[in-house]
Amino acid sequence: MLTLDHLVVVAPDLAAGVAHVRDCLGLAMPEGGRHREMGTRNHLLRLGEALFLEVIAVDPEAPAPSRARWFGLGDTAQVRADWEAGRRLRGLVARTDDLDGVLAAHRDLLGQAATMTRGALAWRFGVRPDGAWPADGAAPHVMDWGPRGNPAASMPDLGARLEALLLTHPDPGGAGQLHAALGLADSPRIVDGPGPRWSARIMTPTGARTLT
Numbered sequence: 001m002l003t004l005d006h007l008v009v010v011a012p013d014l015a016a017g018v019a020h021v022r023d024c025l026g027l028a029m030p031e032g033g034r035h036r037e038m039g040t041r042n043h044l045l046r047l048g049e050a051l052f053l054e055v056i057a058v059d060p061e062a063p064a065p066s067r068a069r070w071f072g073l074g075d076t077a078q079v080r081a082d083w084e085a086g087r088r089l090r091g092l093v094a095r096t097d098d099l100d101g102v103l104a105a106h107r108d109l110l111g112q113a114a115t116m117t118r119g120a121l122a123w124r125f126g127v128r129p130d131g132a133w134p135a136d137g138a139a140p141h142v143m144d145w146g147p148r149g150n151p152a153a154s155m156p157d158l159g160a161r162l163e164a165l166l167l168t169h170p171d172p173g174g175a176g177q178l179h180a181a182l183g184l185a186d187s188p189r190i191v192d193g194p195g196p197r198w199s200a201r202i203m204t205p206t207g208a209r210t211l212t
Contacts, residue, residue: 001186002094002102002142005150007047007162007200009055009211010071010090012080017055018043020088022114023202024211027158029055033118039065040073042118046155046203047162053211054093057099067114068131070141075132089198089211094184099124099144106182109134110142121151123193138167138175138196140183163208168193 011017018029021043029043032054039062045053058073068074074099096102103107103110103126109126125143128134134141145151165188169175172190179187188198200211 002096002182005093005095006052006054007092008071008090009088010079011057012054012083014041014057017057021055025202025209026206027160027204030156034059035116035118037195038069044155045160046157047160050150050152051162052152052155054087070127070131072132086212087197089200091133094140094142096142096144102142117150136196139178159205161203162200163203166199168195168197201208
């Protein structure tokens with residue numbers, strides 16, 4: 001079974017991503033840290049006891065990695081095109097206690113496991129050889145935090161909580177079947193339309209807001 005772990009905004013630069021979340025939710029995201037293995041950097045917003053929102057971008061101060069960057073960040077032209085098209089909430093990450101089993105069953109879609117770090121945290125994450133989103137973002141990346149678990153409970157609580165997720169997709173039935181095949185728990189609502197495109201309804205101290 002896969003459990004929703006976090007939502008991901010992929011930005012052409014970190015400041016733009018943080019500003020987008022502030023415009024949508026009225027909240028300033030705390031800084032996260034750097035990922036040495038991928039040459040990326042993030043900000044994080046707690047959405048629950050074991051759920052958070054991540055804004056991630058290439059770290060211009062870090063050396064380029066020897067492999068493709070995760071979340072499609074190695075393709076700067078595509079990142080910019082998605083950003084300009086409004087595909088800013090780019091997808092989901094789901095966690096599992098059986099990462100090796102999930103990847104073995106869906107290796108062509110989800111990639112291979114790699115160890116990632118941010119400060120003192122370390123985890124295993126499925127990365128495709130090309131670094132791209134599985135199914136162009138319709139399917140989640142998958143990971144395993146290990147015994148320490150999801151770190152959301154240790155993040156500052158700014159009063160944001162996820163209420164609902166919506167996936168717009170040109171083949172809603174196929175996307176739903178993909179989620180079922182992956183064993184994604186609490187699969188989001190899926191509607192017909194251009195995409196894949198995500199939106200999230202998030203309750204904040206000033207009311208319900210929508211992140212796209």
